[in-house]
Amino acid sequence: MVQDNDHILLNNLLYSCMDEKKRSNEQFVHEHSLGYIISGAVHCATTKGESMVKEGTIALVRRNQLLKSVKIPPSGGGEFKAINIFFNQDILRRYSLDNNIQATGHYTGDKYRVLPDDPFIKGYFESLLPYFSQPDRLSTALIELKTKEAIELILKAxxxxxxxLFDFAEPYKIDLEAFMNQHYMYNVPVNNFAKLTGRSLAGFKRDFGKIFSTSPGQWLQHRRLSEAYYLIKEKGAKPSAVYLDVGFENLSHFSFAFKKTFGVSPSLL
Incomplete structure (x- = not known):
């Protein structure tokens, strides 16, 4: 079990509970995730656009994508609450083999699917709640059974x-320059950018150097700072409202890098 003030993680089951708005620290979706928002809402942003996912929504998020999200408690007071279950590739492959179910081809649809309002799926999530207060009752065998149950339910819905679910193909090699210019504001390790562009880390760095004539780390910082300069100088945005959006982790590092690059503190523009 992994636990902090806002989350409890039991193997592949995650319970989130918070009484204030909070951005997600993780912007790379490693595995398919089925989620149910018990109360509050989630603001999601991708390069395709933004959406507000409301209380009561059941949604399936595809793996291998970049996603920014903000968890928002109910407007009238109370706590944001949600449960997610993550489907790793091993259990999906076993399920596919055991049940003779395959994808019809490479999946090219929406990376975020809102599922029908299904009482059985909601009942399933409610059945998980007691385990977060009594994690010792959740054995390895039971985790696998609950994971398979979730797969069964969403296939029925x-x-x-x-x-x-059963498209096991890894990302294929795509236009690196176009991808990076669209996704530079996501704060993820370089190896995730490499995976999403269909390259090994070494191949990504090699191709990146040929295209941009610099390293990924240097390019990312300069690109993010340039965008921040534009937003602050031309759009009147506040540094405290910009640094996370452009891909920095903390305000002090952002301010230091900004001043070093442009010779002026972002708060003085």
Whole structure:
């Protein structure tokens, strides 16, 4: 079990509970995730646009993508609460083999699927709640059973999700320059950028150097700072409201790098 003030993680089950708005620290989706928002809402942002996912929503998020999210408690007071279950590739492959279910081809649909309002899926999530207060009751065998149950339920609710769940292909090699110019504001390790562009880390760095004539780390910082300068200088944005959006982790590091690059503190523009 992994626990902090806002989350409890039991193997592949995650319970989130918080009484103030909070950005997600993780912006790379490693595995498919099925989530149910018990109360509050989630603001999601990708390069395709933004959306507000409301209380009561059941959604399936595809693996291998970049996603920014903000968890928001109910407007009238109370706590944001949600449960997620993550499907790793091993259990999906076993399920696919055991049940003779395959994807019809490479999945090219939405990376975020809102599923039908299904009482069985909601009942399933409610059945998970007691385990977060009594984690010793959740054995390895039971975790696998609950994971398979979730797969069964979402296939019954929307059979077409099989093309998402059982597409085991890894990202293929794509236009690195276009991808980086669209996704530079996501704060993820370079190896995640490499994976999403269909390259090994060494291949990514080699191709990156050929295109941009610099290293990924140097390019990312300069690109993020340039965007921040534009937002602050031309759009009147506040540094405290910009640094996270452009991909920095903390305000002090952002301010130091900004001043070093442009010769002036971002607060003085």
């Amino acid at each position: 929307d059979p077409s999700v099989k093309d998402l």
